[in-house]
Amino acid sequence: MSDTIAFHSVAAVTAAFAKGEISAVAIANHYLKKIQELNPQLNAFNHLFPEHTLQAAEELDTRRAKGDKLGSLAGAFLGIKDNIHVAGELTTCSSKILKGYRAPFDATAIAHLRSRDALFIGKMNMDEFGMGSTTENSADGPTRNPWNQNCVAGGSSGGSAAGVVAGMCTASLGSDTGGSVRLPAAFCGCVGLKPTYGRVSRYGLVEYGSSLDQIGVLANDVASTALIYSSIAQPCQMDPTYAHRPIETATADAWERLLTAPLHQENHNRVVGIPYSLLEGLSPEARSTLDKAASHLQQLSYTIREVDLSLVRYAISIYYILATAEASTNLSRFDGIRYGQRTTGKSIDDLYEMTRGNAFGPEVKRRILLGTYILSAGYQDAYYKQAQKARILLIEQYQKVLQECAFILMPVATTTAFPLGAMNDPLQMYLQDLYTVSTNLAGLPAIALPISWSHDHLPLGVQLISAPYQEASLLHVGHHLEQAVQLNFQKSIL
Amino acid sequence: MQEQELRQLAHLCRIHFEEEQLPTLASGIQKLLDYVQQIQELDTSSITDYTHPFESWILQKNLLADAPVVSLGDQSSIDQANAYSREQFLANTPDQIAGMVRVPNMQ
Numbered sequence: 011m012s013d014t015i016a017f018h019s020v021a022a023v024t025a026a027f028a029k030g031e032i033s034a035v036a037i038a039n040h041y042l043k044k045i046q047e048l049n050p051q052l053n054a055f056n057h058l059f060p061e062h063t064l065q066a067a068e069e070l071d072t073r074r075a076k077g078d079k080l081g082s083l084a085g086a087f088l089g090i091k092d093n094i095h096v097a098g099e100l101t102t103c104s105s106k107i108l109k110g111y112r113a114p115f116d117a118t119a120i121a122h123l124r125s126r127d128a129l130f131i132g133k134m135n136m137d138e139f140g141m142g143s144t145t146e147n148s149a150d151g152p153t154r155n156p157w158n159q160n161c162v163a164g165g166s167s168g169g170s171a172a173g174v175v176a177g178m179c180t181a182s183l184g185s186d187t188g189g190s191v192r193l194p195a196a197f198c199g200c201v202g203l204k205p206t207y208g209r210v211s212r213y214g215l216v217e218y219g220s221s222l223d224q225i226g227v228l229a230n231d232v233a234s235t236a237l238i239y240s241s242i243a244q245p246c247q248m249d250p251t252y253a254h255r256p257i258e259t260a261t262a263d264a265w266e267r268l269l270t271a272p273l274h275q276e277n278h279n280r281v282v283g284i285p286y287s288l289l290e291g292l293s294p295e296a297r298s299t300l301d302k303a304a305s306h307l308q309q310l311s312y313t314i315r316e317v318d319l320s321l322v323r324y325a326i327s328i329y330y331i332l333a334t335a336e337a338s339t340n341l342s343r344f345d346g347i348r349y350g351q352r353t354t355g356k357s358i359d360d361l362y363e364m365t366r367g368n369a370f371g372p373e374v375k376r377r378i379l380l381g382t383y384i385l386s387a388g389y390q391d392a393y394y395k396q397a398q399k400a401r402i403l404l405i406e407q408y409q410k411v412l413q414e415c416a417f418i419l420m421p422v423a424t425t426t427a428f429p430l431g432a433m434n435d436p437l438q439m440y441l442q443d444l445y446t447v448s449t450n451l452a453g454l455p456a457i458a459l460p461i462s463w464s465h466d467h468l469p470l471g472v473q474l475i476s477a478p479y480q481e482a483s484l485l486h487v488g489h490h491l492e493q494a495v496q497l498n499f500q501k502s503i504l
Numbered sequence: 505m506q507e508q509e510l511r512q513l514a515h516l517c518r519i520h521f522e523e524e525q526l527p528t529l530a531s532g533i534q535k536l537l538d539y540v541q542q543i544q545e546l547d548t549s550s551i552t553d554y555t556h557p558f559e560s561w562i563l564q565k566n567l568l569a570d571a572p573v574v575s576l577g578d579q580s581s582i583d584q585a586n587a588y589s590r591e592q593f594l595a596n597t598p599d600q601i602a603g604m605v606r607v608p609n610m611q
Contacts, residue, residue, distance in 0.1 A: 352598035367520030
């Protein structure tokens with residue numbers, strides 16, 4: 011019976027559960043078996059709690075048997091990036107400094123998922139504190155790409171992407187500070203949605219760059235992404251940057267109607283902008299992937315127009331100034347006193363320095379040093395203030411373009427996933443983020459979608475960017491693009 | 505970046521580095537600083553006063569909100585569930601004594 015259920019689709023698995031075709035315990039066992047089989051190779055999950063998952067599944071089955079009204083996500087089992095709090099479970103941000111730390115409360119996003127009866131299957135590997143583009147900067151070892159285990163999964167939400175694609179969970183949450191949902195989605199071949207800054211509460215998300223961070227969704231199709239997204243874009247009183255623009259509760263049926271509705275019913279303009287001058291560095295396959303997406307959009311009766319986003323060339327500089335400045339402040343709380351690991355020292359300063367020296371990985375240390383330098387007396391105006399002003403110029407440029415266009419079409423990365431260990435120069439690594447960081451700087455929503463395969467069978471994706479709070483339009487056009495591309499990603503691959 | 509400057513910076517960050525790590529680290533940080541210098545090319549004189557980079561667009565949109573006024577009833581139960589105890593807090597600290605966090609002698 012369970013062979014006929016599409017475990018990779020939120021709508022399919024929750025419908026099968028609601029109809030009584032399968033029990034929650036059976037669904038949980040399906041994923042746990044997949045994890046047992048594949049996780050030793052892929053390292054998508056860094057913390058599992060099978061007893062808790064199975065116990066919660068039994069309780070759900072009991073409630074269903076009693077005829078209780080169940081939430082819209084009953085039957086879905088989600089993987090959660092290891093920087094988002096699930097009460098009682100480990101939150102280590104894949105860092106040694108938080109070894110053994112247990113979340114004392116649910117992140118707001120988790121609480122909303124829980125209130126809809128979604129269950130949680132484990133925490134997912136990431137670059138330490140979100141700092142990286144490959145998930146190689148993890149104290150728990152790298153996550154491997156499900157399509158080629160010699161290649162990286164992308165990062166920093168590499169575990170969230172690899173786990174979803176390998177069928178180890180129904181969908182997952184990641185976080186996106188500079189592309190950390192979209193890049194692994196593109197490298198692994200799933201959908202990745204980064205909502206507008208403030209759309210989803212950040213309460214219970216361990217902070218990296220507070221003006222950039224946003225919780226996002228990774229799933230195997232747009233419809234699943236929409237269901238999880240609309241469940242987490244919900245009220246919060248604990249995050250002062252939450253936008254208080256909750257999504258009206260959308261059921262699977264409502265989303266299906268919304269996503270499958272013809273695009274011409276949308277009351278927006280039909281122009282998609284492409285910043286062609288930024289595409290010079292693309293590999294030929296990444297370029298043809300973008301052209302393929304553009305031609306599908308034309309068939310969906312969009313007009314393609316060249317747009318000027320020349321300031322995106324400065325985005326990496328702006329981003330690495332602001333993100334490291336924010337990180338150096340945010341990570342000062344990890345001092346060996348209040349959380350996680352402590353290395354004792356002769357004095358209090360010695361304790362701080364030894365604890366942080368021993369427990370932070372090299373990339374985190376590099377970013378703290380850079381951020382502290384940028385904020386130090388004498389350099390703050392030249393770096394931090396100039397970068398903030400440049401950020402505003404970039405936002406104004408995006409605003410101008412999005413007055414003319416409904417969407418902007420951009421690559422996610424310049425290439426497909428590359429071999430583990432190939433990117434060992436920090437600057438080269440940072441340059442990977444060219445196409446993703448600018449949307450975080452501007453606070454805009456973006457969706458990454460798989461479009462094609464490379465000659466060596468690795469996925470290639472594109473991203474669509476819209477004006478603030480237009481996630482529903484992104485999901486709508488994303489769904490039509492997904493149907494047009496018909497990539498036929500095998501969902502259960504190994 | 506000179507090694508002495510890096511040593512001072514590392515102390516500001518409260519991160520211990522071994523002496524032999526410093527030369528590579530200094531040249532790595534210098535390379536990144538050289539790269540991000542490119543923002544100096546930008547003429548930002550048109551941007552004068554601001555309180556938040558999002559104020560002109562995203563935040564203003566929130567203020568103008570066409571979004572419905574939300575009942576927060578649902579949320580308060582979530583906040584309630586999230587209240588946590590001294591024991592839960594202390595469970596995450598590296599060292600405790602008599603229900604408090606133990607810290608080294610400050611002298």
